[in-house]
Amino acid sequence: xxxxxxxPQALSIQEGENATMNCSYKTSINNLQxxxxxxxxxxxxxxxxxxxxxxxHSGRLRVTLDTSKKxxxxxxxxxxxxxxxxxxxATDLQANQAGTALIFGKGTTLSVSS
Amino acid sequence: DTAxxxxxxxxxxxxxxxxxxxxxxxxxxDTMYWYKQDSKKFLKIMFSYNNKELIINETVPNRFSxxxxxxxxxxxxxxxxxxxxxxxxxxxxxxxxxxxxxxxxSGTRLTVV
Numbered sequence: 001x002x003x004x005x006x007x008p009q010a011l012s013i014q015e016g017e018n019a020t021m022n023c024s025y026k027t028s029i030n031n032l033q034x035x036x037x038x039x040x041x042x043x044x045x046x047x048x049x050x051x052x053x054x055x056x057h058s059g060r061l062r063v064t065l066d067t068s069k070k071x072x073x074x075x076x077x078x079x080x081x082x083x084x085x086x087x088x089x090a091t092d093l094q095a096n097q098a099g100t101a102l103i104f105g106k107g108t109t110l111s112v113s114s
Numbered sequence: 115d116t117a118x119x120x121x122x123x124x125x126x127x128x129x130x131x132x133x134x135x136x137x138x139x140x141x142x143x144d145t146m147y148w149y150k151q152d153s154k155k156f157l158k159i160m161f162s163y164n165n166k167e168l169i170i171n172e173t174v175p176n177r178f179s180x181x182x183x184x185x186x187x188x189x190x191x192x193x194x195x196x197x198x199x200x201x202x203x204x205x206x207x208x209x210x211x212x213x214x215x216x217x218x219x220s221g222t223r224l225t226v227v
Contacts, residue, residue, distance in 0.1 A: 045215030104157040
């Protein structure tokens, strides 16, 4: 049961440029989260935005959420080579009465070259 | 001080074998998960346990059997391994009612030959 779809699938930029990734989802959510995955590693939680929030910042990260369009964007400003990774959005899906689980999109692969 | 640790990191085995992957978290979280990531990086939830109780079982073949001896451990046993089981398996944990996201292990790359 896939919930989110990231766009673009791949993004290549130069150091110092900004990177924008988008995520669309299908059903109502409580919150939306973004994760980073470096090659061969586990996912790392970046930022969470609640359904009643429209924008959130954390360092060089800016996340927006538009619940009317069921979409979110992640902006990384002044990118660095170390930002090279895959980025996933995730939404909480009420799988059953007992619990929820994060459902991930397919991810955007970001390459930052120096 | 690894928060979520999985063993082994790599696992190569023949078709038909039975294997286990272990996961332990030292964060005091009450919920643990198993995810499968395929070759296209798509992550799919497999199981979720809350305080040792199975909460989510997402249409996973019954060859896969999770076991949670206590809330800090969630192991995954796979019987009669098939080629299609080759993937990276991630364990994760979270705390109900908080908004700090999931903490993931570094993954177990399973290759079935």
